[in-house]
Structures are given as C-alpha cells and as structure tokens.
Amino acid sequence: MPITRGKKAKEAAGKKASKVNAAASENQEEATQVKRSSSPPHGAPKKRTAFIDITNAHKVTISLPGRKRESAKKVEKKTNSASVLSKNQTNLQKSSSVSSEGSPAEKERSDVEEEKKNNEEPQRDDSSPAEEPVDVSPPAAREVPAHIQRQPIPAEFDIDSDNSEDCYMCPEYAKDIFDYLKKREEKFVLSNYMDKQPYLSPDMRTILIDWLVEVQENFELFHETLYLAVKLTDHYLSKVPIHRDMLQLVGSTALLIACKFEERCPPPIEDFLYICDDAYKRRELINMEANILKSLSFDINIPIPYRFLRRYARCVNVGMDTLTLARFFCEMSLMEIDFVLERGSRLASACLLMALVTKNLGGWCPILQFHSGYQVSDLKPVVRKLHSMLQAPSDDNLKTIRNKYSHKVFFEVASLPLVDINVLEKALASS
Known part of the structure; x- marks a missing residue:
C-alpha cells in the first residue's frame, strides 16, 4: 500500500526531532562544563526588548577548557618550531661566512667556538660604541610652583x-x-545703578525686596534663594533700563531662576504668575527669563x-x-x-x-x-x-x-x- 504524504511528513519530522534532541544533548554536555545562565537573577530588571540589545551577549563566544588547552599546545608547538628554524638558518649563514682556508677539523672547531660565543652573549660590532646602561629609576618628582602650592593651615586656625x-x-x-568664591566676587562688583534707570527709584527697589522676602516666606524657600534672586535683579537692572510696570516681573523672574538654581523642587511658573496677581502672562515671564539669562551671559553662580x-x-x-x-x-x-x-x-x-x-x-x-x-x-x-x-x-x-x-x-x-x-x-x- 503506498505511503501517504502525511506519514512521510511524520517520519521526516521524527528524524528531524531526533537530530534536534541529539544536538540538544550535545549542548547540554557543553553546558555542564561552562555554565551560562540565560535567565536573569532574582530581582534583576528584565531586558528591554523594545530597544536595541545594549549588552555584549552577541559578542561572547563559548570556549571549553579542553579546547583552550589544545589550542595553547598548538600555539606553543608553532612557536617552538619557528624558533628552531630561525636558529638553524642563522647557524647556516654563519658557517657559510667562515673562510674556506684551513682544514675541516679547524673549521669545525671554529664553528663550535663561535656557536658557544653566540649563545653566551649577542654579537657586537667593535666599531660601534658600547651601549650605556639604561637608567630605569623613576623620574624625580617635579616641584610645584610656589604660586599654586597649597598653603598649610596652622593648627590653631x-x-x-x-x-x-x-x-x-x-x-x-x-x-x-x-x-x-572670594576671588570670584571681583567679577560681580556693582555700583549704584539708579542713574541708568530713569523710571525707577531706590524706594521702588526697597518695596520689591520687601515683597520678595514675603514670597520667600510663603513658599518656604531657602535663604540662599532669596539672596541670589536679589543679586540677579540688581545685575539685570544695572545693565538694562526698564519701566516701573516691569519691575515686579523682573523680581519674580529672578526668583524663579534662583529657585531653579538652589531649590530641590522649584515651584512651577503658575505659582509665580499667581503671586503677581496675574498681572503678567506666561509668555512674558518666559521671555523675561531668557532676557535675564542672556544679559548675564548665563553666569548666575554669584557669591x-x-x-x-x-x-x-x-x-x-x-x-x-x-x-x-x-x-x-x-x-x-x-x-x-x-x-x-x-x-x-x-x-x-x-x-x-x-x-x-x-x-x-x-x-x-x-x-x-x-x-x-x-x-x-x-x-x-x-x-x-x-x-x-x-x-x-x-x-x-x-x-x-x-x-x-x-x-x-x-x-x-x-x-x-x-x-x-x-x-x-x-x-x-x-x-
């Protein structure tokens, strides 16, 4: 009775499965020698399959200890044979360079003496000067210049x-x-800039600082934030003349920048718009922030x-x-x-x-x-x-x-x- 395709497929599948099982058994025998666990340890994060494989798993090649020893022996044999061949070639060249005069016994005796001499020390050309011994001692430590040496602090201080x-x-x-920080202060020295502000007066600045202190208390900000905000305001006003209607915007924006610099969790922009009683829009505050940072060249770490x-x-x-x-x-x-x-x-x-x-x-x-x-x-x-x-x-x-x-x-x-x-x-x- 003829064999149907289904039976042929089953028979082929059985043969294929036996081959796969044989390969799997071989892999298991190798795995007993080199254990490589593919599953992550307990508590480790799972691999992110959505991204590229950032591990080096695809570069790892499994090498068995037995194969390592065999390859090491092969390399050692190759190096030994290469060294023997090179020695034989040098000896043949030396024997051919010897003069043909004299008896064969004298030639053989001179070859033996020359080979001993070559084994004891390398051949040196008499015309070249003798090599001086190389100084392998570590170099002397360079002296640090006096102007950058760290000054010792007395014990009482x-x-x-x-x-x-x-x-x-x-x-x-x-x-x-x-x-x-004390040296850096020289970069941020200011003068009385009210002459450059035709629309402002010292009393207006005093009212602004008093308001900033109140905001610092209500928001529970660091004192460093308050001091830095005042510094940013003064430095901006010393460079850019503004109208009196924009003074509160400058102060609140300077406080926002100081919060981003000093606070762990700075308040959002909406809070600063709220304390200004919505007198300014979000876009105006963001533009003022960019203007302050540009005028100060983004150098806001003021002592x-x-x-x-x-x-x-x-x-x-x-x-x-x-x-x-x-x-x-x-x-x-x-x-x-x-x-x-x-x-x-x-x-x-x-x-x-x-x-x-x-x-x-x-x-x-x-x-x-x-x-x-x-x-x-x-x-x-x-x-x-x-x-x-x-x-x-x-x-x-x-x-x-x-x-x-x-x-x-x-x-x-x-x-x-x-x-x-x-x-x-x-x-x-x-x-």
Missing part, C-alpha cells in the same frame, strides 16, 4: 579637621572653595553673603542665636541700595562683627582674620553703615524682615536693643 569623616562637608577643600556668614560663624563657634542676629543684619541690608556695591564676604564679616559686639562676645579675632582675609580697618565703614541703617526709623509698610525675625523660630532677634555706637566704636578700636 583649622576648623575643618573635625569633619574629616564627613565627605559632604569637603573638609580637604573647604578653605580653597571659599577662597575661590552671596549668606554662605560666607555661615562659614565665618563656624570659626568662632558662635551659637545659633548670634548667627541668626548676624543674618538679620545681613537681610536688612538687602533693602538698601547703598549695600549693593559691597562684596558678599565683606558684608558678611561686618554683620558677624556687629553681632559679636552686640552679644558681648569679643571682637575680630585672628582666626576670623585668617579665614576672611579682612582686618578690622577693612570692616569699619561697613559696620558703621549697618548701625546707621538699623538706627534709622523704618517704614510701617516695609516691616516684613523685622516681623520675620521677631518670631520665636528666629530667637526674636529683631526685638533686641541696638548696640550703642560708643560701645561699637570702642570694640572697633580695640580689635
């Missing part, structure tokens, strides 16, 4: 060794970082006095109440146009000195002079200006900073009596 185990404090580079104040307060281990008092003096100075031209490190030093005198904690000691780089003679004009600012009567409508530092969270430092000018002058003279 070292305030970072206590944080040697804390990598977040960067104790090895803290002094260098603040010295760099602020708040960072220097925290650093200098650690030098004398002052309490939190004294540091908060110095911060109150420093934040009050943001509202005055006369302090725009002061460098942040110098303003922070003057605020701390005034807080120390107010708390009767001494004057400007050598460790503060070492880390700040300022002497008392450098701080006297700024301290006197701060005292006159705090002594002047304040506007009842601009008391946001005073109300802020009258809270218990800030130790109610705004309610402390101002130090007498005679006591202050005496401390400045004795320091």
